[in-house]
Amino acid sequence: MRLRLTALGALAATLLGLALPGPAQARPQNPPGARTAWAACPEAPEDPALRCGRMTVPVDWADPDGPALDLALVRRAAADPSRRIGVLFHGQGALGGSGVDAVLHNPQLFSAGTSSRFDLVAMDVRGTGRSNPVLCDAAAYPGGVPAVPATAAQFARAVEAHRAFTNTCRSRTGPVFDHMDSRSVARDMDAVRAALGERQLSFYGDSFGTLTGQAYAELFPTRLRTAVWESNLDHTVDLSRWVADRSAAVEDSFRGFADWCDRTPSCPQRAGGTARWYDRLHAKAERGELTATVPGAPPFTLDGYLLSTQVSFFFFQRRWAELSDCLTQVDADRTGCLFGGGEQGGAATALPPGTLHHPQSAAFCADHRMPVNGVADVLRLREVALANAPHTGLTAVAWGAVTDCLGMTGETRNPQRPLRLGGQAPTVLLTNSRHDPSMPHRWAERVTAQAFPKARLLSYEGWGHGSYWISDCVRAQVDRHLARPQAWTPPWTSCPGPAEP
Template sequence: MLFRGRSAPRRLAARGTAMAVGAATAVVTALAAAPAVDASPSAGGDLRWAPCGDPAKPGAECASLSVPVDWADPDGPRLDLAVARRKATGPGARVGSMVFGPGGPGDSGVETVVRRAGRFSPEVRRRFDVVSFDPRGVGRSNPVVCSDDLLAERPSPRLRSQADFEATLKYNERLRADCRARTGPVFEHLDTAQTVRDLDALRAALGEPKLTFHGSSYGTLIGAQYAETHPGRVRAMVLESVMDHSVATTRAFLRAEAASAQDSFREFVKWCGVAPDCALHGRDVRHVWQGLLARAGRGELADPARPGVSLSSSDLVNKVAFRKFYQADYALLATAIAGMEASEPLSASPTTTAPLPSAVPVFCSDWHLPVRDYREYASLVATMGATAPDLPYLLPIQMVAACLGAPTANPQHRLDVRGAPPILLSNALHDPATGHPWAVSVARQLGRGGVLLTYEGHGHGSVTSGPCMEGAVDGYLVRLAVPPRGTSCPAVPS
């Protein structure tokens, strides 16, 4: 499904950019890059903590938590979830444990805790043991394993006929069978409804009567469905960069994703028009960008990261532009575009189909996005093209193609949360992957319990975007102080 490689089975451990697959584009990382876990597997619900074994980032502890592969069969096969924590830096001020729900799908929560603990505010780190996990099928939690040779055969998402459509269906079926055989029974139980049960088992193993949770991007699905399933077990919940799992149709999903990405492109063009430090300042940014897309489409654009190798138009959109939108790093994006424009053209050559995020099976298990035939697929591509004319073949349409024919265990539905405490939603006004309208929609579904905190800036992720955002989120997590409805915080310079 979706990955690099030439031979041998591959363990798919990845970090995502969350997509909103939204979210999203994920960055694939080798399993060997994950932090070593020295703790022996735990028995039952116990967590046996031991140093994680990463000398570059000391202080984190790792453990594993045994859970059923299928929560409908609790006495059946089991798997070990990889878990990590950093203890509160102010033990006398400790409130309890806060569990972080990683995004992607495909992000490693263990890696976040071990190597990127700075993504949490100093006050959160002082007052909470920060805990996270690798969701089932990801990282060290029984990762999905597929044949590299088969992954390398992935058809292009640029389908041109009904025959291409049917070939993609057949390829997806072959790949699912291969991944299922290599991964084991958990492959059939990767959906977020199963992960919600894992999360509740983790809460209990931590000894917390109620859950304090921070979910980011795809992790907001985990949190929202936990609140729906276990409303009385929630102490506090922050949903950051919110996915709306009520979007019912394939077209509505793709249109929303395209609109969010195109909004970020417009913001980038606007910034270049007024920022003297933009490498494209005073120029027609769209014209330059369209020129690069044309060169990439002909196989004439060199990949800056791989000299002599051509960069496909899809990779130009998703790996160059879209990734920079996540951090709203407009200056770096403008510099990259200017550099590619000035580069010598390569001899025209075919471009390869880029790998997709590792946890596509998770996404397919959660999103029912059917496409009847090639004619409808072409119509969906046209809808995305009309909505995001500067960003053709965004990752979401590729995810839809990768999920053709896949079963969906946990399809979309409107939230029905009753009896939970107030839930805080945090979203940037200009988020490229989980647009602000999704956060508005989820807040409405939560009714009186949903409180939306808006960051009036850019990027994917917002809880530490300046003192206003950080103070509001910290106050809620630590003291359960809910910001007034309609609260927004000004953008801070990047």
């Protein structure tokens, strides 16, 4: 069960941090917006630039006198106080990822120029890490449910299994479980701004963190100095479009890998065509002929869904040569290389016995209404995925949206709708790889159109999820925008991708 979570990239059995906070309290420990006391971070007490803190916010911002939760915060001071511009808030991109750990353990999160001019601030968003984490019963995790329920009976069992698991999460976590939406996170962020005594903040968010950035720009336009959104989420896509667009994005990255392999003499899959070679390997997986072995877990069958899901993770950082080596091993039934790339980032803490840290579904389903009304919907969506990804087929990158909200009974607090930025909002810079396997470039185009004339789109004509540290050109333009957002930037521009062999 834990292995299945790890294999699908969730890493849900790991909670980062030194202490495990309790569930939401009945009353706030301090009024929302009160100043926060900062102290040396336990993980880096010798670093004078780092300070950690906590502050209390309402679980439900519409009920400020109701239950409250403690947010974990971190701040890295600007390296050159004489040139300090203000606060740059980092919006963590991975659902369930720790913003605190991103700042604590990565002093090169931004360039030296940007780090010298901004205090970098982040939080573990509600329901994650050290901020009232979503905890669930490990024994109830629906690991045995098929990814594609093919009959009415299988679908009913899948819904019931997901509902039972979700109910354990809600009961163990408390009221935060039903208040994980991005608009609530944006209100938390503004409370942090007020606690810091800052009139405005700048914001940098990537991937799912761009949705928090969009919400903040709508809710608090005059408190936002400027923003950069990297690898953008379009909050208008319905379930069919989500499956189609993300399946096509993974397939596009696979075709990039296959084209590279076909013209690279050292790539062993090129003989006879890389795509045909992979089709044969995928067929072996579908027939149950591959066995995955991971330390600490019994062997299990590596099916086509799990194979392509793990392969897709190599595309996030364009690890094409590493993927080629790994596929050779997988073809020989040595599959360990598929499961060795999960980034933990920080010191793991023991969870309460029998629990998992699993905030992904609660967060995703609070921001997305993704109805699946029966097995006919499942089979239709499967055809949508396969039509857009003839080689890679189903992957969790796209298909997770079909299953993540099954059995979820809570309200979708922030359902999909177009972004609308008013005249008081600052100019926002969007960046996106042309060939992003997770957040398709067309999503960035749509968000730019929704936010125009307040949005500018910078496209990286290369591969991967995120481009700030891949492209010197992107990094220079992002840094310039953060430092001087009033400088004119063309509505649409691009940076070149790498020179290919």
